[in-house]
């Protein structure tokens with residue numbers, strides 16, 4: 001018999017509200033500022049390499065992204081990057097940290113409908129202050145039984161969270177836009193992993209879908225989580 005679903009956890013960035021789009025816009029600003037020093041492809045590749053290299057030091061989020069842009073600007077200009085450019089990059093990061101929350105479609109209705117029947121969690125990674133700010137500004141915080149901001153979304157991080165909130169992984173579902181961070185680690189634990197693709201996905205969050213897995217589901221939009229959850233509960 002399939003254990004009942006009791007807990008539904010949601011990723012935040014690009015699952016509940018827009019995020020990656022703002023990183024892309026900032027990267028456009030970065031590329032425009034450094035257009036005289038290197039071709040666009042090269043700039044993008046160098047920045048991505050810096051982000052990958054720095055993840056273990058700075059973690060996920062805007063602050064690490066800004067430091068990686070600055071480092072790439074210094075490298076690509078042979079240490080001649082004007083201070084004005086550095087200031088623009090810092091300002092671009094601050095703009096991102098102040099950007100108002102822009103909820104994705106169907107989010108609020110879905111969460112309100114689910115909150116009566118399930119324990120709801122947010123599980124997100126990124127800069128701590130920024131993630132706290134976004135949850136507060138979303139106005140959705142009260143619908144959740146817990147908000148977990150982690151440094152990385154590993155299977156063991158999820159395992160600890162589910163245990164802390166009084167559920168076994170087998171009774172939990174994680175919903176998110178990242179196959180790599182939101183779906184694959186929870187499938188490994190025996191939870192349901194629900195992928196809601198977002199049009200724009202960061203290179204470092206991409207992963208192939210599992211071939212076939214009884215607990216893997218893909219939906220087109222967040223609104224489909226409600227009928228799916230009902231179906232799984234019989």
Ligand SMILES: [Mg+2]
Nearest residue numbers: 011013014177
């Ligand atoms: Mg996400």
